[in-house]
Amino acid sequence: MTFAVLRALHAILGDALNDIEAVYTQADPSPIPTPPPPPSHRKAPSFSKAYASPPPSPSSALPDPTAANPTRLDFPSLDAPCDPASPSEQLTAHPAVVAAINRIVAAAGQLAASVQVPFLSLCDASMGYHLPACLRLLEAAHVPELLRAGPVHVREIAARTGVEQATLAHILRLLATHHLLREAAPDVFATNRISSLLDTGKPLHTLVAQCRKYEDDTSGVAAFVGLCTDELYKSSAYLTESVFPGAARLDPTRAPFNYAFGCGGVGYFAANGKTTASPNPNRFRLERFGKAMAGTGSWEAPGAVLHGFDWGALPRGSVVVDVGGGIGSTSMLLASAYAEPTGGGGLRFVIQDRSVVVEMGEKAWRSKCPELLDSGAVKIAVHDFFAPQPIAGAAVFLLRVVLHDWPDAFAQRILLRLREAAEPHTKLVLADFVLPLACVDDFGVGPQVEGAEKMLAPAPLLANLGKASANAYWMDLTMQVTFNGQERTLRETVALALSAGWKVMRVTKAPGSLFGHIVAVPV
Template identity: 40%
Template sequence: MSSTGISSLRQLANIINSAIDAIENAYSAANVPFPSLDAAHFNSTDPAEALLQDSIVSNATLNIIAAASQLSATVSSPVVFASNAAQMFNVSSCLGAASGLNVVELLREAGPEGLHAKDIAAFSKNDPTFIARMLRLLATHNIFREVKPNVFANNRISAALDKGKPSSALYEKRAERLVGTNGTTAFLELVTDEIFKSMAYLTETLLDPKDGELPFNRAFGTDQLMFDWLHRPENAWRLQRFGLGMAGTAATEPKDALFTGFEWSSLPAGSVLVDVGGGIGNTAMTIAQMNPSLRVVVQDLEHQVAQGKPHWEQNFPAHVKNQMVEFQGIDFFGPQPVKNASVFMVRYVLHNWNNARATQLLRRLREAAQPTTRLVVIERIVSLASPVSSAEEEAIPGAARPSAPAPLLANWGVAKTEAYFYDMAVYAMVGSGQRTLGDFVDLFTEGGWKLEKVYHCKGSQLSHIIGVPI
């Protein structure tokens, strides 16, 4: 290995050591222990867990994950590294199966001493030898622990997937097993089922492209769009799981992140906020509760907004009583009925549509916009892996983001991989994806808007992307 190569290893090791020092100092100052991987329980409100969200600790964590991954890639045999990457589907499959078999809950009830594979397998009438092999693979990837030969227990990671119900109830009422959970496990099962199966057809879809056909269509033998397919009666449980999973991911966003972007309080009293594709208007409600002088229009499909008024009556009745909120069932690819909007807010909508459809949506908003109307798109902006910043990042106010310290990948590599997984999932399922800043600039321009400013919300993966009419 060249001296340059050794130097790179030292740099990566130094990044890890410095980050550990920062974490150790933070936990010492708070007088709490760092969470143990072997802990059989997980509680997000525990002070030790909450401290992981501290900016100093979270930045150090990013550096450790990125550096450890890059260090492993650097020293590994390229063939072995690529081969292992190609076989990670086994981890996904086994994790989904373990969740479906309610292994986490069985182990929680067994306690830290664990449960033998034959006892775990008995509940689902499976082969205990294979159950042990499946859990051993997961334990090898630091999910679960093998405490004695063929005896398994939860660790901090597997415990985070606990549905919080007795295992007996989960087996007896499978249709309701995810209802009332925090959505984490619902999202995991969505990923290891519909998304995983769809991505298995990626190569065939790319090698033999057919108009409008997605990996999802090949995987499930349907020509319907995913959202239409989910609404088929036989897929009612899948639709329920999808909704719970999406709610679970939304719940991970800090409650105040919405107010670290566009300055909602700068809007004059009586300004009209239109929540386009807003479902029951939960995001708009959060904004209006802090800015009660705003008038709100919630727009979505009829069956979605029909649930909006009861939700607002229960959680923000004053706005309903004062006639400051309206619910409109619309097709947002058709003409936009609101002509006096101060802000069109489009949160987590555009990523569901390819460029042609997303452009059509934005054009409809532009046709209805006043010269002073602002477009606020709330989505993830995918960072480039390139060490060179894009021209858009340098030119648009607020768009630049910190880069990881050298020699780490500029986007923190594996430490930020969630956004790139999500990008692939959205493509496989609905034919769209997460967009880079350059993609948003082009999309806004085609839709009749100029991308004027970006806010990267504090503690959030979402950004507020601000447009003005062209």
């Protein structure tokens, strides 16, 4: 039966590739249309400047006498920098292409696991820690910005970064071996479609002089990679120590992060944001975390939050409370579409977070949307979500990537505070990964929870699409090692919400994504 499974996986690869090629063959060489907006939606302006500098990935027209359209777009090249504005890159968001890509990644991963010598698979898994270590150096040394203009010899890279040449060459070659860079010639390296996303678009001399790259006008991808490969990577090494008998698994102040950094008794944010007589050396980590959350927008389809809930159906003047909203990146997208800059009858937004984050948020909004602050359409307020919620009767309480930071007992307290302030018409919108099981799951299917799914793929693929869904499970463990938190399955989220007086009614996910918007009502 093994050969039958291998051939089935091989067939999935071929069929999926045909599906992608068909979309590109039929496409007009212009940006694909965006999904139809919900009622009352106004187009939100783009605030990203992250891709202003890197050269585009090619959208070259390749002659093909057998094709109906001889000027069809080619798929983006792995060897060229990424340009999200190019038609070929935009087509990767086409629903049929997204579905096909997921099948390819799932089938290829399962095929490799099936045929590779088991010990070599264990080597890949147990020695993979070198990859984030090398990726951290790449980001911290500003190598993507240095390679922006094209391939550069390691001699020059070493001179510009201060890293010893031979050591640097081996580090960059490991990244190239894993398709994160390209070795264009012996000891000559270049970014590619993947690593070019780390380029902040800022002048290299500015980054080196200021030692800062987590500014408001970057995509947040570099900040996210810096976060993951620094304190999160170090924390993961202490997972075992934190879960052995006797360890306080459900205490957010005794997570693997606390073991790694010797700061028991305080959580991640308190450890990095504390005020002392001398400058806090970890303050940059808090700033990086805030910007990294903006970078996580890549988890969602563009504008997914606009379609995860019917914002246009809310009465004019309704209040949306963005609980633990960080610097307000999600509210900025929503407010640009549904708020009135003059303070008229559009939706009104209140962003709540800790004082140090509010300070950063006000700076970001003053830079990008000062008119929404001045009109009162948007307010940024200091609030501890474990304290009573000061805004009663809000139309929507929005929590984007908040509950995954906390063990169930703490997440329940957050939801209880919101339930105390809710009225019958109030909706709760949770934006988080929704983890599928690795087997068929019939929980919530049918009238119980609209949008619930039994499986993402048929056999022989894993029911959760295997490697194609890995990012959600990476994030699950990231939450555990940082906060003793977790991403949750649908059944776990339903039970958690119900324990705090909320009933989950619906889950919405963009095609090919595990990041969902869960809507609940008071009970």
